[in-house]
Amino acid sequence: MQLLIIVKPSVKKAVLEHLDWLKKTCQKKNILYITVKTTGNYEYDLASIKANAQKSQIAVAIGGDGTLNLALNGVINSTCSLAILPCGTGNDFARSFHCTAKQWQNAIFNAPTHLIDIGKINTRYFINVAGVGFDAHVIKQLGHLQSMPAWRYKWTSFKSLFTYKASTLQGVFLNKQSEYPNLITVFANSQYFGGGIKIAPRAEIDDGLLDCYQMQASSVVNHLFSFIKLLFKRHHTLKRLTYSQLKEAHITTKNLFVEADGELVGVTPAIIAIHKQAINFHIPIKKRLQ
Structure with missing residues (x-):
């Protein structure tokens, strides 16, 4: 099993704590992981995520709605499932679930996945x-x-x-x-x-x-x-x-x-x-x- 971590580089405490927790958890569980640090160049980041999603089973977006959107567009046509550790400005998608940071962490490894709908506007999901x-x-x-x-x-x-x-x-x-x-x-x-x-x-x-x-x-x-x-x-x-x-x-x-x-x-x-x-x-x- 391999985990794909998608993260927007940041010095925010929440981002660093989520990233540190995820890497340590993977090490404890003997799970391989690869990290894609976003650059702000959408096409470049998208290509990197798509390439790595083909050999990963779970993609985890660490950040806000923009990072989640990028991750979604990168993994949508793969067999990779999608998880989020919300720590952006708005976290509007995650807000609807009313869950704690710990609950989002637990969902990555300890909760069944659920098939959800995705919107598309022109070529962008x-x-x-x-x-x-x-x-x-x-x-x-x-x-x-x-x-x-x-x-x-x-x-x-x-x-x-x-x-x-x-x-x-x-x-x-x-x-x-x-x-x-x-x-x-x-x-x-x-x-x-x-x-x-x-x-x-x-x-x-x-x-x-x-x-x-x-x-x-x-x-x-x-x-x-x-x-x-x-x-x-x-x-x-x-x-x-x-x-x-x-x-x-x-x-x-x-x-x-x-x-x-x-x-x-x-x-x-x-x-x-x-x-x-x-x-x-x-x-x-x-x-x-x-």
């Missing part, structure tokens, strides 16, 4: 949330910051509400043509995004569906009202929000920024789809899905 509109705009505003506190994302989001210029979005949702001024259009496989905002409280990672939120743009006052509603998990009551569950959608408008798991991944047009039971994921026993 995502495990948590993908979006077009305001969320992608905020990520672009933040640039290539190596790390940031969750509050900075929320603060940048709040400030950007005053300057964001919405674009008209055209697409096909549930086999129906739609056109609207787009504040945000989100496709959620899990519940949280943006450093702890519970955008999709009804989302499940094994139901074969993406929870889609189409929030129309309006005035700055209405945008602020929508943002506050979102923070307090009351956005389902918004009149300019369309909520649906779907398996596939098409966005035909060109040159709108696209984000997936908190990373800018390209521009529209885009095809968004769910891939049911696409990967074996290590879920802590306490929160393992029934």
Whole structure:
């Protein structure tokens, strides 16, 4: 058996502790391991992970949602299962499980894997949330910051509400043509995004569906009202929000920024789809899905 460790180099205490624990545990269990330290060059890192995934049985991503997304895209077409030791800025995917660091550690070797759904937007797979509109705009505003506190994302989001210029979005949702001024259009496989905002409280990672939120743009006052509603998990009551569950959608408008798991991944047009039971994921026993 061989373990593939994918880690973003960091001096953060949590990262170093997870990495040290994992290496020592492998040594105690006589498990071979190989470590891929990410460089920030997506294509280079992806090729390295893909090559090593072919000879590994478990891949462990140490970091946040961006590292998890990279690991996912590297192992998705292999027989490698995927585990995470969350220690990033937002940890939005891991947040839905409400598990401790110790529980995530135990899941790597002591819990059965569970087949979960994976989203895909054009050529990029995502495990948590993908979006077009305001969320992608905020990520672009933040640039290539190596790390940031969750509050900075929320603060940048709040400030950007005053300057964001919405674009008209055209697409096909549930086999129906739609056109609207787009504040945000989100496709959620899990519940949280943006450093702890519970955008999709009804989302499940094994139901074969993406929870889609189409929030129309309006005035700055209405945008602020929508943002506050979102923070307090009351956005389902918004009149300019369309909520649906779907398996596939098409966005035909060109040159709108696209984000997936908190990373800018390209521009529209885009095809968004769910891939049911696409990967074996290590879920802590306490929160393992029934």
